[in-house]
Amino acid sequence: MRSDGWGARPAAMAAVAVPAGAEVSVGVLDPVSGVSVRHGDRAFVTASVVKVGILAALLLEAQDVGRALTGEERSYAAAMIERSDNDAASALWRSIGRAAGLDAAHARLGLTGTEGGDGPRWGLTRTTVADQLLLLRQVFGASADSKLTAAPRAYVRGLMGRVVPEQAWGGCR
Numbered sequence: 001m002r003s004d005g006w007g008a009r010p011a012a013m014a015a016v017a018v019p020a021g022a023e024v025s026v027g028v029l030d031p032v033s034g035v036s037v038r039h040g041d042r043a044f045v046t047a048s049v050v051k052v053g054i055l056a057a058l059l060l061e062a063q064d065v066g067r068a069l070t071g072e073e074r075s076y077a078a079a080m081i082e083r084s085d086n087d088a089a090s091a092l093w094r095s096i097g098r099a100a101g102l103d104a105a106h107a108r109l110g111l112t113g114t115e116g117g118d119g120p121r122w123g124l125t126r127t128t129v130a131d132q133l134l135l136l137r138q139v140f141g142a143s144a145d146s147k148l149t150a151a152p153r154a155y156v157r158g159l160m161g162r163v164v165p166e167q168a169w170g171g172c173r
Contacts, residue, residue, distance in 0.1 A: 057105030
């Protein structure tokens with residue numbers, strides 16, 4: 001076992017009792033060390049988890065053309081991340097070009113197991129735990145490892161740090 005305690009995590013995750021017929025994937029990322037562990041490799045429907053990916057796609061697009069987000073985009077982004085506002089997510093989903101825009105951004109970020117939802121259905125995006133850990137590394141990892149520059153990364157982290165209590169799950173706080 002490694003001295004930092006992470007060596008025991010894969011075995012612990014594999015030992016979790018999963019009801020017959022159920023499948024699970026779980027991942028943990030230490031943003032300080034960059035070390036992650038995961039269990040499972042199946043793709044699952046994202047529901048609101050895709051909202052960070054939508055924001056990353058929007059930020060990459062703005063970064064590419066050297067512009068800041070508009071006031072409206074910032075308002076939608078804050079509502080989408082901090083309060084899990086679905087209308088705001090839908091507005092930004094359309095802005096990034098729906099699934100095609102999300103998929104293009106994810107390809108640039110190195111995500112290979114994620115596929116955007118059909119038409120207006122961003123919540124039906126499918127992803128793997130490995131891709132979600134990679135996305136989190138893009139936001140929380142060392143800047144040399146990220147396609148996003150420092151300011152957009154700090155912006156996402158700031159929004160994630162202000163998630164309202166009723167939406168705070170998954171260790172984002």
